[in-house]
Amino acid sequence: xxxxxxxxxxxxxxxxxxxxxxxxxxxxxxxxxxxxxxxxxxxxxxxxxxxxxxxxxxxxxxxxxxxxxxxxxxxxxxxxxxxxxxxxxxxxxxxxxxxxxxxxxxxxxxxxxxxxxxxxxxxxxxxxxxxxxxxxxxxxxxxxxxxxxxxxxxxxxxxxxxxxxxxxxxxxxxxxxxxxxxxxxxxxxxxxxxxxxxxxxxxxxxxxxxxxxxxxxxxxxxxxxxxxxxxxxxxxxxxxxxxxxxxxxxxxxxxxxxxxxxxxxxxxxxxxxxxxxxxxxxxxxxxxxxxxxxxxxxxxxxxxxxxxxxxxxxxxxxxxxxxxxxxxxxxxxxxxxxxxxxxxxxxxxxxxxxxxxxxxxxxxxxxx
Amino acid sequence: xxxxxxxxxxxxxxxxxxxxxxxxxxxxxxxxxxxxxxxxxxxxxxxxxxxxxxxxxxxxxxxxxxxxxxxxxxxxxxxxxxxxxxxxxxxxxxxxxxxxxxxxxxxxxxxxxxxxxxxxxxxxxxxxxxxxxxxxxxxxxxxxxxxxxxxxxxxxxxxxxxxxxxxxxxxxxxxxxxxxxxxxxxxxxxxxxxxxxxxxxxxxxxxxxxxxxxxxxxxxxxxxxxxxxxxxxxx
Numbered sequence: 241x242x243x244x245x246x247x248x249x250x251x252x253x254x255x256x257x258x259x260x261x262x263x264x265x266x267x268x269x270x271x272x273x274x275x276x277x278x279x280x281x282x283x284x285x286x287x288x289x290x291x292x293x294x295x296x297x298x299x300x301x302x303x304x305x306x307x308x309x310x311x312x313x314x315x316x317x318x319x320x321x322x323x324x325x326x327x328x329x330x331x332x333x334x335x336x337x338x339x340x341x342x343x344x345x346x347x348x349x350x351x352x353x354x355x356x357x358x359x360x361x362x363x364x365x366x367x368x369x370x371x372x373x374x375x376x377x378x379x380x381x382x383x384x385x386x387x388x389x390x391x392x393x394x395x396x397x398x399x400x401x402x403x404x405x406x407x408x409x410x411x412x413x414x415x416x417x418x419x420x421x422x423x424x425x426x427x428x429x430x431x432x433x434x435x436x437x438x439x440x441x442x443x444x445x446x447x448x449x450x451x452x453x454x455x456x457x458x459x460x461x462x463x464x465x466x467x468x469x470x471x472x473x474x475x476x477x478x479x480x481x482x483x484x485x486x487x488x489x490x491x492x493x494x495x496x497x498x499x500x501x502x503x504x505x506x507x508x509x510x511x512x513x514x515x516x517x518x519x520x521x522x523x524x525x526x527x528x529x530x531x532x533x534x535x536x537x538x539x540x541x542x543x544x545x546x547x548x549x550x551x552x553x554x555x556x557x558x559x560x561x562x563x564x565x566x567x568x569x570x571x572x573x574x575x576x577x578x579x580x581x582x583x584x585x586x587x588x589x590x591x592x593x594x595x596x597x598x599x600x601x602x603x604x605x606x607x608x
Numbered sequence: 609x610x611x612x613x614x615x616x617x618x619x620x621x622x623x624x625x626x627x628x629x630x631x632x633x634x635x636x637x638x639x640x641x642x643x644x645x646x647x648x649x650x651x652x653x654x655x656x657x658x659x660x661x662x663x664x665x666x667x668x669x670x671x672x673x674x675x676x677x678x679x680x681x682x683x684x685x686x687x688x689x690x691x692x693x694x695x696x697x698x699x700x701x702x703x704x705x706x707x708x709x710x711x712x713x714x715x716x717x718x719x720x721x722x723x724x725x726x727x728x729x730x731x732x733x734x735x736x737x738x739x740x741x742x743x744x745x746x747x748x749x750x751x752x753x754x755x756x757x758x759x760x761x762x763x764x765x766x767x768x769x770x771x772x773x774x775x776x777x778x779x780x781x782x783x784x785x786x787x788x789x790x791x792x793x794x795x796x797x798x799x800x801x802x803x804x805x806x807x808x809x810x811x812x813x814x815x816x817x818x819x820x821x822x823x824x825x826x827x828x829x830x831x832x833x834x835x836x837x838x839x840x841x842x843x
Contacts (some may be wrong), residue, residue: 293738325731326730340739
């Protein structure tokens with residue numbers, strides 16, 4: 241297995257469309273890294289650059305210490321699983337899995353051994369004589385993974401492999417890919433637009449937007465300490481609430497944030513880092529789960545009370561999402577399903593200010 | 609007169625085959641058609657693959673230039689083609705007819721095949737590249753087997769066009785009647801009798817000439833239909 245290094249990688253398509261803009265990161269040997277971002281952010285292009293399916297405009301890509309810029313895909317010792325499976329329709333499952341080995345002139349017996357070994361791992365042994373059109377979506381995905389693992393490549397590349405599966409199968413395949421990674425200990429780069437997939441699968445996550453890397457970190461660090469508003473909004477579901485307001489200094493020296501309707505006292509320990517923003521506009525970020533029911537939040541340190549009208553109630557069973565309006569801004573709160581409010585009811589809630597985030601209004605960078 | 613004859617005279621077929629020279633004409637037609645068919649399938653599928661599945665500068669202008677030639681009627685090119693063939697010493701030979709037939713069958717076939725190839729998902733090329741295919745292997749192992757329906761369509765169109773061609777084989781076999789093809793032979797057979805055409809032999813010859821076309825159509829019908837249907841979807 242091998243590490244993958246991207247150095248100042250840029251890809252510009254025809255008509256000066258910049259798909260990837262000067263990105264650099266490293267994927268360590270045996271690591272599982274997820275590239276995540278919205279459609280058009282350049283994550284799939286980055287993966288295709290690593291695979292050699294696209295030509296770099298600038299920069300360098302190394303696999304296992306070897307410069308790959310001009311090496312064709314077949315000589316990069318990588319395997320890729322595609323969103324649409326990309327199984328050859330005219331070949332059986334066995335032939336699909338054996339094709340890469342056959343082209344590399346492996347002995348027939350070795351091909352047989354590897355295909356059956358992979359089929360056993362993926363539990364597709366009884367599908368080997370079938371053509372892809374006779375397989376379900378989940379089975380096709382397994383075969384696509386099987387085709388990748390028979391080659392025992394240095395690096396596995398996954399391009400949104402679960403997007404075409406239904407929700408239940410997606411969860412199941414997610415776990416299976418994770419198990420497979422632990423078993424094979426292969427360097428893996430996985431592309432998805434689904435932040436849940438990214439959070440649950442990646443050891444590290446690379447968040448991308450408009451061809452630029454926004455943040456690279458572990459899933460929990462991304463969630464708890466987003467570097468900017470984009471990452472804060474992209475990671476987490478329901479998404480983080482953002483309130484634009486002004487920072488002011490109280491008589492006692494403490495700081496408060498106000499958007500004109502609600503006023504929130506800021507914990508003393510943030511004073512140092514926010515001092516320079518007094519009198520200026522900035523953005524406050526609050527995760528839906530940090531807006532609490534008074535019965536759980538009242539009296540807790542660094543919590544402040546707000547009042548908001550309930551506009552939409554979304555019961556999820558174990559929890560409920562409330563869409564609220566404070567009079568100046570809309571918020572989403574994630575509350576435990578206890579006593580439910582009525583629609584249009586004015587509701588008292590507590591905001592846990594220890595977990596709040598502040599962002600510069602212009603640069604969108606995190607301030608805490 | 610009856611639609612179905614009361615007595616079948618199978619001897620007419622044997623007589624047409626031997627005395628009417630239809631055996632020779634049939635052999636000539638078969639050599640020309642099979643050779644032209646294989647060459648057209650080989651060359652046009654490769655060109656269509658290059659146009660539809662690879663990226664090179666000038667790809668679209670080349671396709672448009674090819675398609676533009678469809679507006680020139682074959683009759684208009686007969687004289688220049690004849691002159692060129694004469695210069696290349698291709699007249700009065702089966703090879704000459706084959707070369708000109710192959711050249712003439714290119715554009716429609718390329719257009720049909722490339723339109724079909726564009727409907728094959730590009731991920732398959734990417735998967736093939738990663739699996740280790742070079743350009744030719746991608747064409748041979750991945751794209752060509754998937755193009756069977758449109759290749760069958762092109763095969764039928766080429767077969768029928770070449771098998772039934774009259775002007776070109778006529779012009780190319782003037783000096784050597786033994787190289788005549790079935791359509792040329794049939795007309796020559798008909799005009800060989802000033803006042804009394806031997807209708808039984810002529811009809812037997814005509815029946816012989818349509819047998820391969822019907823056989824091919826029956827054999828490739830399912831591909832023919834799906835090929836035309838899909839080739840028309842996207843272009």
